Amino acid sequence: MPRIPTRLAGVAAVLVSLPLAVAPPVSAAAVEPDYTVTVKPGATGAAIPKSMYGVFFEDINYAADGGLYAELVRNRSFEFLPADNRSYTGLTGWTVNGTATTVNDDQRLNERNRTYLRLTGPAGITNSGYNTGLAVEKGERYDFSVWARADAGVPLKVSLHTTDGTALAAPITVTVKSDTWTKYTGTLRATATSDAARLSVQTAGTGTVRLDEISLFPQDTYKGRDNGLRRDLAEKVAALKPGFVRFPGGCLVNTGSHYPYDAANNYPRARSYQWKDTVGPVETRATNANFWGYNQSYGLGYYEYFQFSEDIGAMPLPVVPAMVVGCGQNRATDDEALLQKHIQDTLDLIEFANGPVTSTWGKLRAEMGHPKPFGLTHLGVGNEENLPEEYWAAFLKFEAAIKAKYPSITVISNSGPDDQGATFDNLWAKNRAHGSDMVDEHYYNSPSWFLQNNARYDSYDRNGPKVFLGEYASLDNKLFNSLAEAAYMTGLERNADVVKMASYAPLLANIDNVQWRPDMIWFDNDESWGSTSYLVQKLFMNNVGDRVVPSTATGNVLQPKPITGAIGLSTWRTAAVYDDVKVTRPDGTVLFSDDFNDGNADGWTPVQPRGTWTVTNNAYAQTDTASEDTMVKAATIGETDYDYTLKATKTAGAEGFLVAFGIQETGQFYWWNLGGWNNTQGAVEKGITSAKEQILTKPNTVTTGQTYDLKIQVRGTKVTLILDGSEWASFDDNKVSEPFAQVITEDTKAGELIVKVVNAQDTAAVTKIDLAGRKVARTARMTVITGDPGEQNTRSAEPIQPVTSTVSGIGSTFTREFPANSVTFLRIKTR
Template identity: 65%
Template structure:
């Protein structure tokens, strides 16, 4: 997507000289400098003080198979639907022949049928392809072509690609011809030929070497002669996988992850862990989705059952627990698997009460620990050794559950898991969680239970707008130091613009400052295929032949590769704040719901009428804000009729309004949610709304939209009944808002949190003898900062790495405006002044005496 990049550079007021070590942006002229506003700050570093130690696991990565992150992503397999297991249970548009088409040459004919019978390759591998072939003329062949992912199969000139297929024939011998090609012709110097012999399944392999680079390749597997040949597990892997591992990982993606130097790898989710059925596969149950269970994902790949992914596609499980453990080992990260607690989340919200099923999952978890750490003489340690890794993987942390909305039901089951694990493996840290949000009834109850039980660590998840991250830097300052440690397992500011990354960077200074309580933190999600996105923002984006880190990735990398060993206490002055009342127009909206609104009144506290509309005539006082929906005056009410439209907001009044009462009567006619009554409306991306009956009519909340991203300010479990008229009242007084439902107070909030754009944290790198100073300046003004390091002696130069740019800049496949610039900073002393550019993240590595 196109972005306007404002070139960063030195700013007026800098008292030190920067010598570029790498090519960087042009320094603005004096005239340009004068146009940049400057705010003065002071920063004091207590270099003789000692803050908390920083765990090696402070920052890590969270991997979930979402956005095609595994098949078509990190898992290097190039053939899509290699085992013909796709179906409507995965996605309504899927069939067993998804990504395949038949192909005939030289006048050949035949038929292709996917079958599911006792002749299958393996009990877990249900489907296979049966080809009836009539191709006995010279040069003729009949088979099928695979389209791969995205635009096709990507190959690079000179690289080798390993082909394999399981096959059998009733013709005694059947020649197979394997070609790799695109619309311009062959991508190899010659086809690969193999002879299938006999009616027993056997694996046939070979290697193709690309003679051209292409992102639109196709793989065709054709048979010659006559008769019936059966095929399964049609595979094409690049020889050059990450670390050269068989059944391995796509190199460019794995290398970008490894470059983060993560301290841990949390896997495999996420919502796919605790959604779907928790039952084992039984014959009648093969066509339904079930939760991710680790024993399905190990052993030979042709013996692993495919599963319907929670995110609406098929997962082959070729990337399984063994491969996750290997990947963690290869990148030096602590593995942190997540197992289901038999309480579903992510909108399903039900608990399994079958005691035998619970017992089995607890035993499966104990078996998982044995698989990771057990000796080769143990049952599951022997399985690991047989797969090629006799040495233990060194598992130390394990999470039970993910974002459960039923805290009591979850915790009852969690305690059973924890007791069993601690009895057999007392050195394993068992991680609990606090639900899907940063606050609210579920969060409070979950934390109460975790504290009472003395849980070691609690996993918190939250996705909020950038302002929230700027406002909540001190979130963990007041956490109980005697209670559980915190694992921030999923967080993001709902956007991949640089302004989002800046807000996250500012927040990370608070995580690091509280390293005694926040032991682990990971951005989420990690990966996104540009053509298959279920969730965004994401850290790393890719298509079939390229990948790139988002602006958020660059921030994470900068922090993760400059952590330090211990926090050094530091303080900084704050930014002057100008805060007025909540002001703006009023609005009415809907979300996949038909609603009738009537009797709208806006009055001042003194009773002056600013707006009154009973819709006896037209709706001339209202203007569409989003351009969606079907609004009309019907029977004296203003009705939005489209039950499929999302955010249909219409507005009335002035952006200058403040201190007013908004009253409206609302009736739900049809659809899945309730009412959206807006106030403080500035524009399409900045407003507040009272969302009654939201989230498929499961809860209600006031949400604040800031630059298009929303954050919940207050919430409860109110739901909306169709056909009933509700009287709604919103009282806005300064920055205090009180809401009334049918005359009773529903809730209130004061939106007075300070979004501080200037944040810092200082740590010490003991091995290098350096102070690591991280400074975030997330504002339009430059930050001219007097830095006082006390009486420490330092070298006069420091290494400086900086990210800066337009706050709306977005990294793409063809443009990377947000990237690190490395320089040498001169003039460093015990006290010195440096000006941090607008919209920047800066790391200074300052060597202390003797270095």
């Protein structure tokens, strides 16, 4: 990748350091402290593994092609199809000048690379890459390659240029010499910098040439690897110093067909991720329909994942499909032969990673350039399966086969898609009884959830399976979300004897191709920037320590607030009609009412411009069955006790109703989801984006054409949900929040205590810290992340950055004022 001309080159990848002048003690030392942190004398805390924090890579948000994988050409092998995305054709990403058609016949490059381009001259094709175009930098070299065949010698002119035709490199010519598929190469040297370049391949004369695998690759990849990684993105990941890399994804792994690649023309386009599709020469690798709605080339495959893990000093942690489809699709295979094939594929994967060069798969690894084993020690089976019985039966077979042949491998099970609920409880009970090595938990929750659940792992069985927190994030990319995550991470470290690994997710997002928010690192085709969560994760990951120093904290907590705010109506891929909407006090006094008999919905406003809302037949209808999250809102309710009633009728579509309440100007809300997850489940969810915290779930379906009477009864923090006159469920969102959190760890090699304090509130926290008589230096190195809690880092500005300085006034007991909305790390030398 070119050396990126960023606004703040390297700022997001390194801590900002002020001159190490010594700051004086804070004047707040004489003030009565708001909080007290006390080290427990003589207590020994848990050892913290090197794998404590890592990264989770999934090809979501165009994280691989168009992202971490450095290939600049989009749809290089003409394999894009409507099965990947309804808008795709074999020429997606290309424009044609002359006669060009994509072909799938017996002259194709190989069985897996089925589609090629037939170009009859004079003609040419131009690729526009990803985002605004191909990013090139003056003076950098780019390797061009193409597989081609022709009836006679046909010259191909290859050029880099702007959209108006201005040259960005001296063109090169390669001549196709025979009618046998052959790889032709050349190098282009950029004479100017552009983030909107185009690559053109032009043929003269009237001959016909067949082209496939047209590639343009920067020579300046991460560590100069062939078929390598975009350097600025890889460097940002490496700067985290992760203990592990989980790959190749989550939902990407266990969705789609589990059947293997079929060499016939009817192989399934949407196959689950199968590692054997992704190794060997890139031109022989299959492409696949990505679960997230696009095509994946597999140019970034298992070999590259292992290599990248090794390059950044991280433990590789692959995840294989367990033959139970998850992520809302919920089905399991009953094909025992297919199950055994995937189990064997998993054993072959371990051989690929660790086997000698004399073994079948170890030999392939060596042929790809890595004779030495990669040293695989951990492997996950499955991801977020919501069919616990079927998943568990499959997991036991995978685990038995792996342990029989490779007993030292840690086999990781999972607990389903949520932090609680029937599936979670069922799978955890099974894992405890079985004595599983480790259980993978996933959850995406509101900031308040993270501030309310710092003690989540305090009560876990110290002798039970260990926890791998494989995916978690607070539901936005603002500083306040990062502070909530930081507070929660102090609890992860405090419980390092139970929580052995944790990774924020997702890792990467292309700003112009987003399927999921929030994300840690954002990028376009020539720039990248770290979110505030990236900065917090980096601070923790670069300052872990190797042992917990047991400590306690006392001080203020925040009491729960009553559920107030606007009411809302929504749908998700469903058409529905709502009527007789009313909000009343418990005594019947009407606070808001709308029966839509006047033919309008003037009191309702869209939260997002989605869906088609109209008043029809004296009711409010949303008629678009394709749109998701079509919420409209009305009537901000300031009362703490009220009843919200309405009638709802599904008219068409995949799911049911979404009835929102407690909608805040910040975007936070609750909603009652009936007929969710393809009309299989109901839930109450709390959140601010498309990923939400589930407060409760239960099986539920909605019948098309049937009118339901819904009532949401709010009493302070307690909510009762009534469906057709009967109580459906209730909950009480009454947990206290702990905006102040801390943990102390020790870096024995450096001879330092690391005091980590999070103050996720709008007032400073004067804090007394008692190190239980430990002899320490009078100064400490302090790093602080702070700012407006609603601020975030973006492509145009990165206002939130860590600041490092040296502070004085440190001792075995000292007092500091920690800023409002801050994360502070003090590294204190011990004596």
